[in-house]
Amino acid sequence: MKKAIALDAADPLAPLRDQFFIPDGMIYFDGNSLGAMPKAALAAVSEATQQEWATDLITSWNKAGWFALPTDYGDKLAPVIGASAGEVAICDSTSINLYKALFAGLSLRPERHVIIAEKSSFPTDLYMVEGALASRPGLEMKLVDDLLASIDETVAVVLVNHVDYRSGQVAEVEAITARAHDMGAVVIWDLCHSAGIMPVGLNDGGADLAIGCTYKYLNGGPGSPAFIYCAERHLPKVSQPLSGWWGHAQPFAFDTKFAPDVGIRKFLCGTQPILSFRALEAGLDIISGLDMAQVRAKSQSLTSLFIELVEAEVPALTLASPRKAAHRGSQVSFSHPEAYPIVQALIERGVVGDFRMPNVLRFGFSPLYLSHIDVVQAVEILRDIMENDVWKTPHFQARGAVT
Ligand SMILES: Cc1ncc(COP(=O)(O)O)c(C=O)c1O
Numbered sequence: 001m002k003k004a005i006a007l008d009a010a011d012p013l014a015p016l017r018d019q020f021f022i023p024d025g026m027i028y029f030d031g032n033s034l035g036a037m038p039k040a041a042l043a044a045v046s047e048a049t050q051q052e053w054a055t056d057l058i059t060s061w062n063k064a065g066w067f068a069l070p071t072d073y074g075d076k077l078a079p080v081i082g083a084s085a086g087e088v089a090i091c092d093s094t095s096i097n098l099y100k101a102l103f104a105g106l107s108l109r110p111e112r113h114v115i116i117a118e119k120s121s122f123p124t125d126l127y128m129v130e131g132a133l134a135s136r137p138g139l140e141m142k143l144v145d146d147l148l149a150s151i152d153e154t155v156a157v158v159l160v161n162h163v164d165y166r167s168g169q170v171a172e173v174e175a176i177t178a179r180a181h182d183m184g185a186v187v188i189w190d191l192c193h194s195a196g197i198m199p200v201g202l203n204d205g206g207a208d209l210a211i212g213c214t215y216k217y218l219n220g221g222p223g224s225p226a227f228i229y230c231a232e233r234h235l236p237k238v239s240q241p242l243s244g245w246w247g248h249a250q251p252f253a254f255d256t257k258f259a260p261d262v263g264i265r266k267f268l269c270g271t272q273p274i275l276s277f278r279a280l281e282a283g284l285d286i287i288s289g290l291d292m293a294q295v296r297a298k299s300q301s302l303t304s305l306f307i308e309l310v311e312a313e314v315p316a317l318t319l320a321s322p323r324k325a326a327h328r329g330s331q332v333s334f335s336h337p338e339a340y341p342i343v344q345a346l347i348e349r350g351v352v353g354d355f356r357m358p359n360v361l362r363f364g365f366s367p368l369y370l371s372h373i374d375v376v377q378a379v380e381i382l383r384d385i386m387e388n389d390v391w392k393t394p395h396f397q398a399r400g401a402v403t
Contacts, residue, residue, distance in 0.1 A: 004305065004372035013298050013367055019286060020219070020369045027374045027381075029353040032165075032193060032331045032364025035219035040282035048278035060274075069277045070225075070246075070268055076284045077218070077227055080292065081191060081210070082201040088229045089264045090214065090280070091246075091272055094192060097211040097228040098128045098159075100240040100267055104209055104230065105157035105186045106132075106139075107239045112156030112185070116142040122165045125190060129159065135241075147176050155185040162200070163193035163329030166356050168321040170194070170329055174205040181206060186234075192216060195227075197299050197330035197367065199292040202229055209234075217330065217366060219283030224276050228267045235263060244269035286368065298367035300325040303332050305372055306363065309379040310334060314386050320360055331364045341396035345385045348396075351378045 008014055020036040022028060028036060052060040061067050074088035081088070091097070102115065115129050126143070133139045144150040151158055158180045160171050173189055180187045186208040194200050196217030202210055210229040214220035230238055243258045245251045246268035250259070260266040287295075304325050310317055310332075317334035336342060336359060343355040353363040363378075385391055 001373070001376055004376045007301060007305070007372040011298060011371070012294060013290070014371065016286065017369045017371070022369055025350045027351045027378045028370070029351065029363040029365065029378070031219075031366030031369070032216050032329075032362070033354055034222060035196075035216055035283065035366060036369050037221065038219055038282035038286055040285065041219075041221060041279045044278045044282050045275065048275055052278075053275075066274050066277075069274065070272060071263075071265060073277065073281060073284055074227065074264060076281075076288050077195075077214075080200070080218075080287050081195050081212075081227075081229065082199065082203050082205070083210075083229050084203060084232065086264055087202075087232055087235075088227055089267050090225050090227050090277065091268050092226060092228075093223075094190075094211055094213045094226040095124045095128055096242070096269070097226050097267070098125055098188070098190070099132060100242055100269075101188045101209040101211050101228060101230075102129060102132045102157060102159075103136075104234075104238045104240045104267075105188055106136075108186050108208070108234060108237065109156040109184070112154065113138050114140045114142055114155045115157045115159065116144060116147065116150060116155050116185075117159040118147055118161065119143045119145060120164055120166065121159065121161050122190065122192065125159060125161065148172065148179055151176070151179050151183050151185060153183045155180070155183060158185050158187045159190065160187060161190045161193070163198075163331075165193055166320075166360060166362070167333055168193070168328040168331040170198075170322075170327055173207075174201070177206050177208075189229075193329050193331070196287050196295075198296045203231070207231060214280055214283065216364075217368075218280075218287055219366075219368070220280035221276060221283075223273075224280045224283075225273060228264075230264060230267065235266070238266075240267055242269040246270055246272070295367050299330040299365055302365040302367060302370055302372065302375055303328060303330060306332050306365070306375050306379065309376065310382065313379055313383040316386055317361070330367065331362060333360045333362045335359045336361060338391060340399070341391040341393075342382075342385065344396035344398075345391040345393070346378075346382060349381045349385065351381050 189210040191212035320333040
């Protein structure tokens with residue numbers, strides 16, 4: 001405990017916790033699934049409903065700048081993921097943006113037909129590739145264990161999850177991108193589990209396209225709109241198939257023929273969920289003011305302490321994440337045959353993590369609102385639950401629709 005107190009006292013990010021709602025008695029390890037609510041989001045949503053919607057109504061498209069929110073917020077997010085202004089749009093969901101990015105990648109390599117991804121990718125990524133295959137005959141999907149070793153000159157598009165959702169393993173995105181470029185392929189980075197917890201170098205790493213969600217470490221709120229990145233060098237020639245009017249160069253010309261915007265707006269489709277956008281701004285304002293190296297350092301300090309304590313106090317759990325801090329994102333997974341009821345018992349005691357099939361207890365560490373003392377207290381509760389077989393209580397076996 002002494003060590004945790006000292007680490008927290010020296011933590012430059014500690015004051016950020018006050019900017020979030022964290023219920024009393026809860027230690028929240030699910031920021032990798034749904035980030036905590038920034039207090040400023042409450043005021044933003046209230047303004048967006050009471051003033052912009054209820055009072056100003058349709059004039060808000062101009063007056064409150066609603067129409068420009070996808071690119072305005074994209075520009076706010078850009079430095080957090082190593083992109084430049086004009087390369088990122090906030091819009092739609094991650095899955096939908098992935099569909100656009102897949103075809104955008106294919107549009108840059110029209111003579112090639114292979115999309116390659118890891119078997120361990122988050123399933124929606126693979127499902128969206130399947131959907132792309134169904135909508136364009138002749139495409140082929142290759143699912144592999146080792147991306148780096150499998151990219152050859154037949155590949156059009158490489159899809160890589162920057163941080164694995166189950167284990168937290170960080171992928172060698174720069175090496176994969178370099179290899180893909182050597183072979184003439186383009187790469188899509190899925191940043192769902194890295195945006196907001198570590199420095200991401202889209203431009204420095206030569207990325208072509210990227211997508212990610214904002215409801216995890218960016219604290220945008222449930223179902224908040226996702227993001228899509230396209231490197232500036234590709235913008236003039238890239239195309240995407242969901243050619244809705246928001247992606248038109250002149251949407252209010254109401255032309256019968258589609259003519260894409262020349263910039264990142266070409267990745268938009270139709271009208272966006274403005275209330276969700278307005279809730280998201282608070283999270284973007286917090287993260288865009290931070291030094292991501294500092295965020296990463298705290299994240300590694302929290303996850304390292306957690307591993308050290310769990311391995312010392314709860315030997316029944318087996319580490320299922322990389323031991324080396326540099327190789328893991330901001331989550332730690334442990335495996336245990338009874339992972340599900342153990343997670344439920346923890347939640348009942350206020351330690352909120354989640355379960356992933358088949359036997360994984362997953363703990364996400366947001367450096368913005370967690371402390372080292374939280375880590376110590378959580379491990380103490382976990383030790384008690386395991387030592388006293390609390391998880392064997394029958395009601396912890398009941399499964400909800402969302403695990
Ligand atoms: C790597 C990855 N990609 C995509 C998604 C989800 O996509 P969507 O926001 O469309 O549900 C997730 C959700 O957890 C994810 O972890």
